[in-house]
Amino acid sequence: MSFRRLLSVLLTSVLGAMGLVALTAAPAQAAPNFKAPYPCGQQWTYSHHSAEVRLALDFIRSDGGATSGAPVLASASGTAYRYYEAGGAGNYVVVDHGGGWKTYYFHLNAFSISHGQGVAQGQQIGTTGSTGASSGAHLHYEQLYNGVGQTIQINGTYLSPYPSSYYQKYLTSDNGCSGSGKYWVDTFADAPGYASPTSTTQTGTLYKGTNYVYCKVWGREIRDGAGNYNHWWLRTDLDVGPANQYVSAYYLSRWGNDQARDNSGNIIRDC
Structure with missing residues (x-):
């Protein structure tokens, strides 16, 4: 230790003992890479x-x-x-x-x-x-x-x-996610986004095409005149509007009524 460094340490210790400076010690052991204490996508x-x-x-x-x-x-x-x-x-x-x-x-x-x-x-x-x-x-x-x-x-x-x-x-949360924690899905039309699976106030839009979603939640029914319907809602980040919103699984291109799967056929996890 150099003389200057030794003098600084001794001076800090003395002043600290006199109450003239606040001595703080950062953790000597780095923290683990903590993740949120609840499941992926929530x-x-x-x-x-x-x-x-x-x-x-x-x-x-x-x-x-x-x-x-x-x-x-x-x-x-x-x-x-x-x-x-x-x-x-x-x-x-x-x-x-x-x-x-x-x-x-x-x-x-x-x-x-x-x-x-x-x-x-x-x-x-x-x-x-x-x-x-x-x-x-x-x-x-x-x-x-x-x-x-x-x-x-x-x-x-x-x-x-x-x-x-x-x-x-x-x-x-990304705690417990598999891989990136995202599922890739194809949508056949622009899908309106909502803040919750029961909300009726649109907050934005997810564009038609290949998109990622995090998880699914059961909510209000979306139905068309041809008898197609879905109660599942998919959590995602909208193209226009806030992140962490919901779009109906009705807009999935590859699957039928009340199904919520990704492009590989995997069932999307519950939120």
Whole structure:
């Protein structure tokens, strides 16, 4: 160590001991590549309560699916432990990822793992609920390093600044996706897009041709005068309009009534 560097370290230590500077230590062990704690293709919105001291985020679904009972997935591989706290976290899981990193998942409706079980990234560890001190179904999620709450990052990107209420920021998951998490489909006409499978207010358009979709949801029926119909809705990014919208599987070129398959015949996963 150079004399200048040694002097700087000693000066910082002395000033820190005197309370004149704030000493902060970045995590020595890089964080795992954390992914969203819910299934591929699903969109959730999140918020932060200022009283939370561990930089937690609360998540609820915002894509038309139900929050209660939705699968909760491990953000990264590790060893999962299950606990219960009546007056606080309710049913909760802690996944120890090694190197000082842990993730916490509170208020679960049910567990999907045994205590001390090894889990892979994307493996279901429970279902979303409202157990413990909770006023409604949601997923309380934390990332800790050596017991200290960290600003949550997903796929290497921090979700800060945190919003103070829902429906300001959204996160679409790629956790557990196969390959790119997309299915390629052909559509025979321009398809109107909607914010949910039950909405009747068009938000944009998906152009005719080969497009990708993420997943499917059962919703309102689309039917034509020739007796063709479909109740499935496909989540996708519109050519004109917002991302993460829905178009009817009625517009798929290759398949019939109430079918939702990609160009290879694979059944598109549920959102």
